[in-house]
Amino acid sequence: xxxxxxxxxxxxxxxxxxxxxxxxxxxxxxxxxxxxxxxxxxxxxxxxxxxxxxxxxxxxxxxxxxxxxxxxxxxxxxxxxxxxxxxxxxxxxxxxxxxxxxxxxxxxxxxxxxxxxxxxxxxxxxxxxxxxxxxxxxxxxxxxxxxxxxxxxxxxxxxxxxxxxxxxxxxxxxxxxxxxxxxxxxxxxxxxxxxxxxxxxxxxxxxxxxxxxxxxxxxxxxxxxxxxxxxxxxxxxxxxxxxxxxxxxxxxxxxxxxxxxxxxxxxxxxxxxxxxxxxxxxxxxxxxxxxxxxxxxxxxxxxxxxxxxxxxxxxxxxxxxxxxxxxxxxxxxxxxxxxxxxxxxxxxxxxxxxxxxxxxxxxxxxxxxxx
Numbered sequence: 001x002x003x004x005x006x007x008x009x010x011x012x013x014x015x016x017x018x019x020x021x022x023x024x025x026x027x028x029x030x031x032x033x034x035x036x037x038x039x040x041x042x043x044x045x046x047x048x049x050x051x052x053x054x055x056x057x058x059x060x061x062x063x064x065x066x067x068x069x070x071x072x073x074x075x076x077x078x079x080x081x082x083x084x085x086x087x088x089x090x091x092x093x094x095x096x097x098x099x100x101x102x103x104x105x106x107x108x109x110x111x112x113x114x115x116x117x118x119x120x121x122x123x124x125x126x127x128x129x130x131x132x133x134x135x136x137x138x139x140x141x142x143x144x145x146x147x148x149x150x151x152x153x154x155x156x157x158x159x160x161x162x163x164x165x166x167x168x169x170x171x172x173x174x175x176x177x178x179x180x181x182x183x184x185x186x187x188x189x190x191x192x193x194x195x196x197x198x199x200x201x202x203x204x205x206x207x208x209x210x211x212x213x214x215x216x217x218x219x220x221x222x223x224x225x226x227x228x229x230x231x232x233x234x235x236x237x238x239x240x241x242x243x244x245x246x247x248x249x250x251x252x253x254x255x256x257x258x259x260x261x262x263x264x265x266x267x268x269x270x271x272x273x274x275x276x277x278x279x280x281x282x283x284x285x286x287x288x289x290x291x292x293x294x295x296x297x298x299x300x301x302x303x304x305x306x307x308x309x310x311x312x313x314x315x316x317x318x319x320x321x322x323x324x325x326x327x328x329x330x331x332x333x334x335x336x337x338x339x340x341x342x343x344x345x346x347x348x349x350x351x352x353x354x355x356x357x358x359x360x361x362x363x364x365x366x367x368x369x370x371x
Contacts, residue, residue: 045132045156047103053113054096054122061094066184067167069160071128071150072101072109078337078351078359079172081112086176086350088121093181097123098160100153102130108356115355126160128153136266137283145283152284154243155262158250165251171244173309173335175347178302178326186247188297193252195297197304200239216240218293220278221286228272234293241296243288244331245304261291302326309334313342322346337361 068087072080084097101109106125113119130149137145137152153160154169161167168184170176186195199216219236222229253259265287269275275286305325307313309332322328322343334340336347339362351361 045129045153045159046100047127047129053120054124061092063094063181065164066093066095066181067098067161067164068095068170068180069098069100069153069157069167070170070172071153072099072105072172073148073150074102074105074108076172076335076337077105077108077112078354078361079335080109081116081118081352081354082337082347082350083170083172083174083176084121084123085118085352086174087170087180088118089350090176091179091181093179093184095122095180097121098126099123100126100128100150100160102150103127108358111355112352116352118352132156133266136263136270138270143283148283154246154284155287156259157248158254158259161250165249167248167250169243169246169248171329171331173330174245175328175336175350176326177323177328177346183245183247183299183303183327186297186299186303188247188249188252191252192295192297193249193256193258194292195247195299196241196243196292197245197299197301197306198239198241215278218289219276221276221282221289223274223276226272226274228268229274232290232293234290238293240285240289241292241298242304242306242329242331243285244306244329245299245327247299258291262287265290300326304329306331308332308336308342317342319343 070080070083080099084099087095087097099109106127109125113121113123128150133145133149133152137143137149140146157167157169158164166184168180188195216239217236218224218234218238218240221240222234222236224230224234224236265274269286275282302324303326305317305322305327306329307316308322308328309330311332311334313332313334323346328343328346330336330341330347334342336344337351337359341347344361344363348361354360
C-alpha cells in the first residue's frame with residue numbers, strides 16, 4: 001500500500017471517529033436537557049408568565065421573599081384585590097404574590113393594580129392553561145369543575161413558584177389581619193408537604209359542629225361504597241381540613257410528587273365517580289383529603305377563622321373575636337362583596353374601587369338609594 005493510500009485511510013478513520021464523538025456528545029446533551037426539563041413537551045398549567053412588578057415595594061421591606069399564590073377570577077376580581085391589599089398592608093415582610101388568572105382577565109387585573117395603591121406591590125401575573133385539566137375533570141361545560149378552572153391552580157403550586165422551597169396558598173375570599181410572616185413560619189412536621197386547618201379542632205369548628213352534618217367528615221366528600229376508596233383504608237368519620245388556606249413545603253411536595261398524586265385521583269374520579277354527592281359542589285377538597293390523609297400539619301386556628309359565608313355566622317362569632325382573628329375566610333354561600341354575608345364591614349376596609357367600574361360590591365344602602 002502506498003503512503004498516499006495509508007494517509008487516506010487514516011483520514012477516513014479520523015473522520016469516522018470525529019463523527020462518533022459528535023454523535024455521543026449530542027446524545028449526552030439530549031439526556032442532559034431531558035433531565036433538566038423532564039416536562040418538556042408536556043402540557044404545563046400556565047400559558048405564559050407576565051412579570052409585572054418584582055422590584056422592591058416602596059417602604060421598608062425586609063427578609064427573604066415570602067411567596068403567596070392567589071387566583072383572580074374575572075367575576076371575583078375585587079376579592080383577590082382586597083385579599084392582596086390586606087396581606088400587603090399588615091406586614092413589613094418581603095411578600096411576592098403570584099396571581100394566577102385567565103387570559104381574558106389579564107388587562108382588567110393589570111389596570112386595577114396599576115391604577116391603585118397596589119401599584120408597588122411585588123407580584124407576577126401568570127395565565128392559567130385550562131388544557132391542563134383535560135381528562136381530569138367533568139366534560140360537562142356547566143359543571144362546577146369546568147366553570148371554576150382556577151380553583152385547581154393550588155394543585156400545581158411548585159410549577160407556578162419553581163424557585164421557592166415554601167409558599168402560601170390563599171383563596172380569594174379571605175382577609176388577612178395579622179402579619180403573614182407568622183403564617184409562613186408555621187412549623188411543618190418532617191416528611192410532610194403541607195399545613196392545613198383541621199375542621200374539628202379549630203376555633204372555627206367549635207361553634208358549628210352540631211349543625212355541620214357531614215361537611216367536616218371524610219364521608220361528606222368521598223363515596224365509601226366505591227372500591228377504590230375502600231382500598232385506601234380511610235376512616236369515614238375522620239375530620240377533614242380546609243384547603244382554602246395552607247402553607248406548603250414545596251421540597252417535600254416535589255419529592256412526594258403531590259401534584260401527580262392529585263392528578264391521579266382527579267382522573268380516576270372521572271372514570272369511577274368517587275366523590276360523595278352529599279356536598280355536590282366539592283371538587284377540590286376530595287383529592288386533597290385522600291393525598292394528605294393523616295399526613296399534614298395543623299395551622300394555628302386563629303390563622304384561619306372560616307365559615308363566615310355560612311348562615312348564622314354573625315351569631316356564631318362575637319365581633320371582638322373576629323376582629324382579633326389573624327385571617328378571616330368567607331367560605332360558604334355568602335360572600336362579603338354580595339348580600340347576606342356577616343362582618344362584611346371588615347372586608348370593606350380592604351376593598352379598592354375598580355377603576356373600570358366593572359366590579360362593585362352589592363350593599364343594602366346602595367340598593368336603598370336607588371329606590
